[in-house]
Amino acid sequence: MKTRFFYMMALVCSTLFFSSFTVSSVDEITEIKDQQDKILLSRTGGTTRGVTGVEVTATTDGKTAVAISVTDFTGTAVVQIIGGRTSAQYSFYVNEMGYEVINIGTLREATYTIRIILDNEVFEGTFVKVPIIR
Known part of the structure; x- marks a missing residue:
């Protein structure tokens, strides 16, 4: 039971950790595109x-x-x-x-x-x- 709880918590933490990188990289791409559009x-x-x-x-x-x-x-x-x-x-x-x-x-x-x-x-x-x- 403790092992199962540990694996579930590790899965939830790693999911949250990796999803934060995905969101920030999309924001960076959008920011770069906005900079290219301005003269x-x-x-x-x-x-x-x-x-x-x-x-x-x-x-x-x-x-x-x-x-x-x-x-x-x-x-x-x-x-x-x-x-x-x-x-x-x-x-x-x-x-x-x-x-x-x-x-x-x-x-x-x-x-x-x-x-x-x-x-x-x-x-x-x-x-x-x-x-x-x-």
């Missing part, structure tokens, strides 16, 4: 007087789309994508908050520079376009 943008231009508060974020799946989000800005946002022996330019209007998805499915496989221009401020970053496997 790091650096800001250039603008004035040194005061903080504008404009926030620009860009994400991509690397295959078909680039999503751009602009907050605290009113005006026209110009997006330039340069690289891979090609370039493209898009624009969209922002009224305090704007969101645009740009199709990159037709671009070649390469490393691209994305430039988002808001009046006199320029946000620039890079992303990698991977091939779409069919």
Whole structure:
């Protein structure tokens, strides 16, 4: 009876121990994937007087789309994508908050520079376009 209880407790403890590793590894993979989706943008231009508060974020799946989000800005946002022996330019209007998805499915496989221009401020970053496997 004591031996059976000991084996049952050992089985329960080992199950709990190994399941914790499985959950943490799935969380790590998700975190790595989330980091790959974000495009790091650096800001250039603008004035040194005061903080504008404009926030620009860009994400991509690397295959078909680039999503751009602009907050605290009113005006026209110009997006330039340069690289891979090609370039493209898009624009969209922002009224305090704007969101645009740009199709990159037709671009070649390469490393691209994305430039988002808001009046006199320029946000620039890079992303990698991977091939779409069919």
